[in-house]
Amino acid sequence: MSIAKESCIKRQEIFQGKILHVTVDTVHMEGVTQPAVREAVWHGGAACVLPVTADGKLIMVRQFRYAAGKALLEFPAGKLDHPGELPAECAFRELAEEGGVKAGELIDLGYIYTSPGFCNEILYLFLGRKLTPTSQHLDADEFLNIEQYTPPEVAQLIATGEIVDAKTIAIFAKAGSYLQGV
Incomplete structure (x- = not known):
């Protein structure tokens, strides 16, 4: 299987801090019918x-x-x-x-x-x-x-x-x- 692009279809906000933001996202992957879950930390750089x-x-x-x-x-x-x-x-x-x-x-x-x-x-x-x-x-x-x-x-x-x-x-x-x- 080739690399599939993922796109968020649902986001659950877990934490918003001064340095980072945490979410649990449900994502759709190209070519895959079953969604996947991604835990993500968002940081400003x-x-x-x-x-x-x-x-x-x-x-x-x-x-x-x-x-x-x-x-x-x-x-x-x-x-x-x-x-x-x-x-x-x-x-x-x-x-x-x-x-x-x-x-x-x-x-x-x-x-x-x-x-x-x-x-x-x-x-x-x-x-x-x-x-x-x-x-x-x-x-x-x-x-x-x-x-x-x-x-x-x-x-x-x-x-x-x-x-x-x-x-x-x-x-x-x-x-x-x-x-x-x-």
Whole structure:
């Protein structure tokens, strides 16, 4: 059987939060008579930035992630704050908020779906260069440490399982050609 397009024929609203919206949808699939049920999480999108210092270090943040139950080492990232916010604006903001630096140059690395089996979240990826220090201004409930690593060190931390955050692994892979010789 070929890939069938699915369309929603009935939606049950389960939860509406500040960050996400959850539904249980009954869908019709082309070429199939029996409808199927899809649980879906709807998210407004986010941006992640891999900041590279003038001396070739990568700025990362270590923060406790409640759902994971532990602190994770990641590149700075955050959700788009409002409909219509440009992903690059979000990347600039999050880099300053979490990383304490401004980027003079942002390079678009594309985007990824974080968990397309049940969630529509798109995460826009950027490489930040020409960094200058600025004041870090975290949210009231946000606590993190800023750390710096070389690209080979990040590769090793991924290989050994110290870095397990999917967006961090994805952006590191997407930025590979920019990190050669750094």
